[in-house]
Amino acid sequence: MSVQQDKALQREKIAKRAEREIESGFYVNLGIGMPTMVANHIQEDKKMVLQSENGLLGIGRSPHEGEVDPDLINAGKETVTASISASYCSSAESFAMIRGEHLDLAILGGMEVAENGDLANWMIPGKVIKGMGGAMDIVHGAKKIVIIMNHVSKHGTPKILKECTLPLTGRGVVDRIVTDRAVIDVTDKGLVLTEVAEGFTVEEIKESTGAPLIISESLLEKSY
Amino acid sequence: MKKIYTQFDDAVNQIEDYSTIMVGGFGLVGIPENLILAIAGSGAKHLTVISNNCGVDDWGLGLLLENKQIDKMIGSYVGENKEFERQVLQGELEVELTPQGSLAERIRAGGAGIPAFYTPAGVGTPIAEGKEVREFDGQEYLLQEALTADVSLVRAAKGDSFGNLIYNKTARNFNPEIAAAGKVTIAEVEELVEEGEMDGDQIHTPGIYVQSLIEGKQEKRIERLTIRQKA
Numbered sequence: 001m002s003v004q005q006d007k008a009l010q011r012e013k014i015a016k017r018a019e020r021e022i023e024s025g026f027y028v029n030l031g032i033g034m035p036t037m038v039a040n041h042i043q044e045d046k047k048m049v050l051q052s053e054n055g056l057l058g059i060g061r062s063p064h065e066g067e068v069d070p071d072l073i074n075a076g077k078e079t080v081t082a083s084i085s086a087s088y089c090s091s092a093e094s095f096a097m098i099r100g101e102h103l104d105l106a107i108l109g110g111m112e113v114a115e116n117g118d119l120a121n122w123m124i125p126g127k128v129i130k131g132m133g134g135a136m137d138i139v140h141g142a143k144k145i146v147i148i149m150n151h152v153s154k155h156g157t158p159k160i161l162k163e164c165t166l167p168l169t170g171r172g173v174v175d176r177i178v179t180d181r182a183v184i185d186v187t188d189k190g191l192v193l194t195e196v197a198e199g200f201t202v203e204e205i206k207e208s209t210g211a212p213l214i215i216s217e218s219l220l221e222k223s224y
Numbered sequence: 225m226k227k228i229y230t231q232f233d234d235a236v237n238q239i240e241d242y243s244t245i246m247v248g249g250f251g252l253v254g255i256p257e258n259l260i261l262a263i264a265g266s267g268a269k270h271l272t273v274i275s276n277n278c279g280v281d282d283w284g285l286g287l288l289l290e291n292k293q294i295d296k297m298i299g300s301y302v303g304e305n306k307e308f309e310r311q312v313l314q315g316e317l318e319v320e321l322t323p324q325g326s327l328a329e330r331i332r333a334g335g336a337g338i339p340a341f342y343t344p345a346g347v348g349t350p351i352a353e354g355k356e357v358r359e360f361d362g363q364e365y366l367l368q369e370a371l372t373a374d375v376s377l378v379r380a381a382k383g384d385s386f387g388n389l390i391y392n393k394t395a396r397n398f399n400p401e402i403a404a405a406g407k408v409t410i411a412e413v414e415e416l417v418e419e420g421e422m423d424g425d426q427i428h429t430p431g432i433y434v435q436s437l438i439e440g441k442q443e444k445r446i447e448r449l450t451i452r453q454k455a
Contacts, residue, residue, distance in 0.1 A: 053324065054250040055397050062452035070253065070444035071381075071395040077251040078450035088393055090400045090428075091250065091276070092332040095325030099343065118348075128312065129321065130303030136351070137325030140344035171348030 010150065010180045013197070016041045017224040018107050018148045018178050022048055029053065029098065029138055031108035032076040034148055038107055049085055051103060053134040055094045058086030075134065095134070098141035106142035108135065110149040110177070112164040115211035117174040117186040119147060120166035132169065139170035151179035151208055158210030160184065160191070181205055183223070184213065192216050195223035226387045227436035228416070232262035235410050235438050239268045239375050246331065246373035246402045247275040247285060251304070251447050254395030255284050256379040256412035258440035264288055272296040274371055276327060276398055280304050283445050292316070298371065300324035304447070321351065326368045328401060333370035335404025335433070340369045376406025379442070380429070383413035387431030388422050396428060403433040412440045 015037040022028055022038075026048045030036050039050060039059070050059040052074045059074055060081035067081060074080045082088075089097075097103065112120040119139060122132040139145055153159055160177060177184045182205045183195035194216045196205055202221075206213055229235040236259055239245060245263075249255030260279075263271075264287040273294050279286030288294050289307045296318040302308050311317035322330065323345040333341055342365035346352050356367040378399040380389035389411055391399055403409045411429075416439040 052394070054253075054394050056394050062450045065451055068446070068449065068451070069393065070446050071393045073251065073253050073394055073448075076448065077253075078448040079446060080450070082393070088391075088396055090396050091324070091328040091398045092401045095328050099325055099345070123350075128309045129319075131299065131301035131321045132323050132351075133301040134324035136323035136349060137343075137345040140347075141325075168349045170345075 011037060013224065014148050014178060014180050017183070017197075018146060019043070021105060021107065021144075021146050021176070021178070022046060023104070024048060026104040027051055027057070027102065029103050029106040029142060031106070031135070031138070032133070033109050035107045035109055036074070036076055049083070051094070051097070053091070053094050053098065053138065055089045055091055056082065056086060057089065057097070058083040060086070095137050098134075098138055101141060101143055103142040105144045105146065106138050107146045107148060108138065110147040111159065112166050113147055113160050113174050113177050114164045115162055115186070115191050117172040118164045119169045119174050120164040121169045123167050125167065135169050139173040144175045145173050146176045146178060147174050148178045151181040158208055161210035181208065184209070190214055193219060195220045197224050198222045225385055226431070226434060228385060229436060229438040232258045232438060232440065233265065235259060235436065236262040236266050236268070238408065239263060239266065239271075241268055242270045243268065243374040244272040244274065246371070246376040246406055247273060248378040248397065248399035248402045249284065250276055250394065250397035252280065252284050252445050254379050254391065254397050254399055255279070256377045256440075257284070257442050259377045259410060259412050259438075260284060260287060263293070264291055269293050270295045272298070274298045274331070274373060276300050276324060278302045278305055278308050280447065281307055289317070296320065298322060298327070300327050322368070323351065328398060330368055330371040331398065331401040331405045334372040335401060338370055340367050342366065343368055371405060373406045374408065376402045376409040378403045378409060378411050378429075380411055380413045382415050382417055382422060383411050383434070383437050384417050384419055384422050384431075385437070386419065387411065387434030387437065388427045389413065389429035389434065390422060390426060391428050400429050403429045408435045409433055410435065411437045413437055414442055415439065
């Protein structure tokens with residue numbers, strides 16, 4: 001298997017596991033990139049509404065060729081359709097609904113997460129800064145913030161750390177981390193390992209995590 | 225009742241050097257395409273531009289960058305643009321990055337007569353540097369100041385001669401707040417309709433915020449065409 005195929009599979013695996021965070025009845029914001037892929041895995045029996053911060057509450061599937069409306073995009077600027085429940089609003093109202101904690105869940109990408117829930121996902125010093133978009137607002141808005149990312153960097157170093165080394169997107173904002181290897185909760189006592197993915201051992205998770213892990217009493221192994 | 229322009233060049237004539245302008249749109253969706261083209265042709269320089277993004281290299285606000293008409297850009301995400309990057313690295317362009325929700329609210333506050341507000345977004349991050357932080361109920365919040373503009377440029381699907389506007393789908397985005405935050409607001413509309421044709425219950429931007437209108441055909445360039453293949 002090529003490295004690229006491997007990476008794509010890894011992303012699918014994370015997206016599939018992240019889908020389990022969504023409950024029927026939820027209003028959910030999915031970040032740009034890998035989080036957007038979560039939408040492809042939502043089980044049919046779940047009734048939920050996807051929010052897009054550019055002013056769409058009720059993102060539908062991607063359009064067929066003849067269905068494309070250039071005035072209808074998601075926050076990743078991709079053409080989309082609107083779901084049957086959809087409503088539109090302005091950017092200010094969209095962020096009022098985010099900041100006002102009306103969303104149940106946001107699933108976002110991450111570069112680094114610290115054991116206290118700090119998140120860094122918007123800039124790398126020395127590289128050109130493109131901007132934070134809506135991330136800094138969203139991390140303070142949704143009732144639950146789930147970060148999905150690879151467990152380690154492309155150099156094999158941990159991305160879950162005692163303290164973030166990159167500039168923060170938000171302080172103490174993360175509730176749960178879902179990686180290709182494990183699910184880890186951020187709690188007052190520290191990071192709690194709750195699930196281990198197939199192909200990994202608890203020991204391997206500990207070794208590849210840059211902060212101490214408390215092993216949950218109800219730990220699930222080979223969970224996904 | 226409102227000034228109706230027929231030439232885009234005339235509409236943007238009031239934009240002088242060193243003006244602050246706000247421009248509606250999210251990515252390339254909902255941007256006033258022809259007004260931007262007209263500014264690119266007008267030669268107005270040293271502009272401060274407030275807009276969520278800064279277009280792409282050959283379209284939207286990217287055209288003003290190409291002509292070096294922008295001194296300062298206030299936005300939330302400017303990553304679609306190579307010329308932008310070059311000008312920032314060369315120190316030719318000043319950038320103020322604001323979280324998207326804070327940007328929208330700063331503009332809303334500007335139009336609503338609120339000088340500043342506290343928000344949780346950005347606390348403990350680089351954008352908090354130099355800003356007042358205040359605690360409410362044990363949580364820290366950042367003071368963000370309102371934004372207004374000399375001239376606001378918006379794009380709507382429909383407008384009438386009273387300045388009432390209706391937007392289409394996600395082309396609404398920043399446009400309603402930007403319409404309210406400009407000392408002068410010019411609306412580029414896809415369709416200028418007869419008086420009384422718009423249902424007052426459906427109007428998104430009441431005409432009081434709009435000083436002039438112009439009808440314009442939109443190209444509506446798509447940044448990321450994403451298609452679902454038929455099964």
